[in-house]
Amino acid sequence: MLGPRVERVAIVISVLLVLIVLDMVRRKKLREKYSLIWLFTVAAMTILVVWEGLLLSITSLIGATNPSSTLFLFGILFALVILLHLSNKVSDFSTQLRILAKEVAMLNAQLSGFNVPLGSGGDSVSQGGADVPGKQGKETEEDRA
Amino acid sequence: MKENVRILVVIPAYNEAANVGRVVAEVKNEAHFVDALVIDDGSIDDTAGVAARAGAMVVRLPFNLGMFEAVRAGFAFAHRSGYDITVQVDADGQHVPREIAELVRPVAEEEYDVVVGSRYLEDRGYKTPLLRKCGIRFFAWLTSLVLGQTITDTTCGFRAYGRRAFGMFASYDAAEFKDSVGLVILGRAGLRIKEIPVTVRERIGGRSTISALKALVYPFEFVLSLVAVLARKRLTVPGGEAC
Numbered sequence: 001m002l003g004p005r006v007e008r009v010a011i012v013i014s015v016l017l018v019l020i021v022l023d024m025v026r027r028k029k030l031r032e033k034y035s036l037i038w039l040f041t042v043a044a045m046t047i048l049v050v051w052e053g054l055l056l057s058i059t060s061l062i063g064a065t066n067p068s069s070t071l072f073l074f075g076i077l078f079a080l081v082i083l084l085h086l087s088n089k090v091s092d093f094s095t096q097l098r099i100l101a102k103e104v105a106m107l108n109a110q111l112s113g114f115n116v117p118l119g120s121g122g123d124s125v126s127q128g129g130a131d132v133p134g135k136q137g138k139e140t141e142e143d144r145a
Numbered sequence: 146m147k148e149n150v151r152i153l154v155v156i157p158a159y160n161e162a163a164n165v166g167r168v169v170a171e172v173k174n175e176a177h178f179v180d181a182l183v184i185d186d187g188s189i190d191d192t193a194g195v196a197a198r199a200g201a202m203v204v205r206l207p208f209n210l211g212m213f214e215a216v217r218a219g220f221a222f223a224h225r226s227g228y229d230i231t232v233q234v235d236a237d238g239q240h241v242p243r244e245i246a247e248l249v250r251p252v253a254e255e256e257y258d259v260v261v262g263s264r265y266l267e268d269r270g271y272k273t274p275l276l277r278k279c280g281i282r283f284f285a286w287l288t289s290l291v292l293g294q295t296i297t298d299t300t301c302g303f304r305a306y307g308r309r310a311f312g313m314f315a316s317y318d319a320a321e322f323k324d325s326v327g328l329v330i331l332g333r334a335g336l337r338i339k340e341i342p343v344t345v346r347e348r349i350g351g352r353s354t355i356s357a358l359k360a361l362v363y364p365f366e367f368v369l370s371l372v373a374v375l376a377r378k379r380l381t382v383p384g385g386e387a388c
Contacts (some may be wrong), residue, residue, distance in 0.1 A: 017194060042326065097262050098210055098214055100212070101206055101208060101210060102206065102217070102218040104207055104220060105184075105204050105205055105206045105218060106203065106204055106218065106222060106225075107219070108204075109202070109203065109204040109205065109222075
């Protein structure tokens with residue numbers, strides 16, 4: 001059994017989460033699209049806590065002895081779903097990033113006539129400074145001339 | 146060989162300033178009928194500069210994307226620039242540019258779409274460490290089984306591709322095109338693949354890019370990619386050309 005205190009704590013946490021999510025949407029820190037999965041998660045957890053009959057029937061359905069295990073199970077499941085969703089997004093982004101990087105490289109090469117002297121062309125994002133520093137600036141200036 | 150066949154040698158290079166100049170020069174000397182393109186895969190040394198001074202065209206990726214993506218960038222370049230054939234040559238000097246003509250011939254004569262260099266089709270004295278040999282045997286066996294055609298060397302990077310073949314690399318975004326899984330995709334699309342024996346030299350300088358961890362993960366990645374490719378719909382050759 002969940003005591004009334006646990007119930008109150010859970011409701012406070014849920015309300016806080018909803019407020020944080022809505023505020024992030026307002027400040028454009030979180031897109032509406034992605035806020036939905038969070039709001040849905042919070043709503044589902046709140047329903048489970050408040051509606052004790054549902055929680056108990058699910059508990060007996062999955063064969064758990066303690067209703068709080070059911071809550072934890074659902075909490076972990078939701079977290080997993082969100083993580084999977086994020087991995088999916090990261091995969092998409094890395095694909096798009098690879099495509100963009102190649103496009104940028106090709107445009108850069110095209111701009112400099114494909115014969116790229118030292119230091120000009122696609123200066124790397126992460127290791128840009130690692131080229132021979134003395135020569136780099138000079139050659140780039142010559143390029144522009 | 147047909148007249149006016151435009152051939153691009155694609156050389157993916159990552160921190161190969163020590164070797165890439167010699168490789169480009171050798172390609173230009175030994176295979177004067179080709180253009181050379183070096184894809185600098187986000188090197189932190191002077192790979193791009195050395196390659197440009199040696200007379201190659203250079204495309205610099207803004208950061209390291211890995212050998213395979215570098216090759217694909219080269220293929221996309223070739224496809225847009227209207228080349229008929231691409232040849233992939235490693236920047237470390239292991240491949241012999243004199244053999245480019247031999248590699249290209251079956252594609253130029255339009256008998257095959259892909260010609261793969263093999264270190265093992267003929268014994269030319271290339272020595273492979275035992276464990277690696279076991280791995281390559283396994284990949285070769287699996288690839289041959291799926292393709293219904295004997296492939297002896299799945300990881301050799303010395304290959305020639307016809308326009309339809311490298312066009313597929315350029316058009317589809319699938320990381321599985323790598324190594325022999327790429328051959329499986331091309332084979333399933335109906336392209337004709339041929340293996341010919343090639344000579345592979347010891348590296349001129351520098352170290353191989355294969356780390357121990359990668360070598361450990363590679364077999365799993367290979368099998369997973371293969372299963373994923375087989376579970377998907379066959380890719381078709383872009384442009385709707387029947388084959």
